[in-house]
Amino acid sequence: LLSAMDGDTSDLDLSDNDDDILDASYQPQTQEQSSTEDESSGDEYPIPHPTEQSRGRKRLRGEDNVNCLCESLRNKHNLYFDSCAGRGMRWRAAPFMPNLVEFTNEDETEHDRNSWTPLNYVEQYIDHDLIKNIADCTNAVSLSRSGDLLRTSVDEVYHFFGACILMSCLPYPKIRMYWSRSLSVTPITERFTRDRFFRLRQSLKVLIDDDVPEDLRKRDKFWKVRPFLDRILQGCRSQTRPECVSIDEQMIPFTGACPCRQYLPMKPNPVGIKNFVCATTDGIVLDFDLYQGSAALREQVEEPEGLGLGSLVMARLCKTLHRGTKVYCDRLFTSTQGSEQMLKKELYITGTVMKNRVTAAVQKLPTDKIMQTSGRGTSKEVSSEDGQLCVVKWFDNKPVLMISAVHGTQPEDTCQRWDKKQKKYVSVSRPCIVREYNIKMGGVDLIDRIISYYRMSSRTKKWTIRMLMHFTDLALANSWLLYRKDLATCGAPRKSIMQFLEFRMDVARTFLAQHHSQEDDADFPELSEGDHDSLESKKRPVMAVPHVSMVNMKNAARCRAAGCTGRTRVRCVTCKVFLCVQTERNYFLEFHK
DSSP states (O other): OHHHHHSTTOOOOOSSOOSOOOOTTOOOOOHHHHHHHHHHHOOSSOOOOHHHHTTTSOOOOHHHHHHHHHHHHHHHHHHHHHHHTTTTSOEESOOOOOOOOOOOOOOOOGGGGTTOOHHHHHTTTSOHHHHHHHHHHHHHHHHHHHSSOOOOOHHHHHHHHHHHHHHHHSOOSSGGGGGSTTTOOHHHHTTOOHHHHHHHHHHOOSSOGGGSOHHHHHHOTTGGGHHHHHHHHHHHHTSOOOSEEEEEEEEEEOOSOOTTOEEOTTSSSOEEEEEEEEEETTOOEEEEEEOOOHHHHHHHOSOOTTOOHHHHHHHHHTTTOOTTOEEEEOTTTOOHHHHHHHHHTTOEEEEEOOGGGSHHHHHHSOOHHHHHHHOTTOEEEEEETTSSOEEEEEESSSEEEEEESSOOSOSOEEEEEEETTTTEEEEEEEOHHHHHHHHHSTHHHHHHHHHHHTOOOOOOSOHHHHHHHHHHHHHHHHHHHHHHHHHHHTTOOGGGSOOHHHHHHHHHHHHHTOOOOTTTTSSSOOOOHHHHHHHHTOOOOOOSSOOEEEOOOSSOEEOOSTTOOOEESEEETTTOOBOOBSSSOBOHHHHTO
16 A cells, blocks of 8 residues: 555545545435435345445545555454344344254163162273273383383272372372371272382373374374273263253363463363363263364364354264253353354254344343343343244343243243342342253353362373373262262162262272282283382393384484483384494394393
8 A cells, every 4th residue: 555655656646636536437326315225225234335335436545545444444344243243133022932843852771770889880981991001001101211111900000090089088288198107098008109109190191102193193182191081081972861951161270281271260270271061950971072272173063164162162062962952051152153053953052142242132122221220130032033042131130141042031930139238138030041041051060069079189290190080080970970860760768879979989999909810911920029120120022033113203212221322213113112223332132132
């Protein structure tokens, strides 16, 4: 624009003449014509297009041209914002009459779990195959990095998780105190020493890092714990899908360095890893997805065009829900675009909503001052032209705006609210949508509260250990909620149902009581305490034909031979250990003696 103003070939008139210079094709528009066009447009909120209005008008000066350009960009931004805010949807002050698809209940299987123990419930999430995979990967990675045999077994991994669960039930200020003389806990000290416990926690792995391709590492920020997360997710998705579910955020508390750390100031644990959770009204988790950015969510959604972050989360977590399911969420996830996408899948959303996302509906509703004058309990609703959505405004201590495809204001009931002036509880009229939202929205908050009672220790700088402990807590909480629900359905006395603390301690005792089996320890026979240290100092047996491979790495790895400080890209195929193979130093054969 500046080059056009300063150049000799500029079309801009920079003279002092302020007379309009009209084109031959320009025809002035009368007031009647403009009013007729506005009426025939049929748009409730007509937005002018300055580029079309200025076509054929006077030649603008440089300053006016800049203003026109800025106004054009501003109007384009407003058009985009209005489309996101749902201004294209028309609303009317009419009673809401929803037309819903009938929900088909799944066959309940609580009768098949009559003889289940707490361990059976937990094995829906953490089974023997997962523990064996952790033991194998821990041994392989430890050998490749340090050259020493960690020699952990499946039972020892069970003992480790059992000790962590027991420590959360009997919390000490320091983990080392569990091995102190005066405060030692026998079930823990009998299984391993203090140094062995810390070494296991430091070396714990759920996959072999070198086997993960580079493209998967870039695509998934939590690839280091993905097999463990997938197994927990498989157990969550195996649960029965009810008619009503809730979707909300969950924070995994962690203040150290991690791939995707978030800060939410309104949460009890504001710093950590954000997890979007779909749960039942009883708190049982059905699905979850760790937040890695909107780009990762778009890859998992079929039609992501035009959807914001909240709508993408809804589309991702509602994949496993059945037709006719009612979904309750807060204002982070609600929008008109997301609600319409859910209606196409015959899923019905209910939740609070931001007023800038339903601007057209807000203009049809009474203002805050009018509702405040009418008193507490005043409510008003408007519905969309197709009758599929409803927006309700209710005034309590302050105005509340809600959107739903299921509930409206009717039937109303009363609730007790505290009056500061009268200093007593008063009866306040409450719409149906508010009552249903309060009853069915707290599933994720319930599971968060249960996990917080006996959370495993997070005194570690490794985010992978923090993730393993959190999702173990989630599996235990889910198992106990299902256990309690099954016994309550069968009519068991309340006193016979274990509390969450008893449930966790029973699982911890079972894990700590695991015995060695010949199948798991075929490669690692049981040794005496005196032979343990000598075996760890030994290396792999001598191979008849050594196998090496050149690894294409950006930075060379440190040689694992004792006393060598060199770096190399040569790795043993069997041991996955990097060793120097050069003329002056060839540690490959020496390492395998």
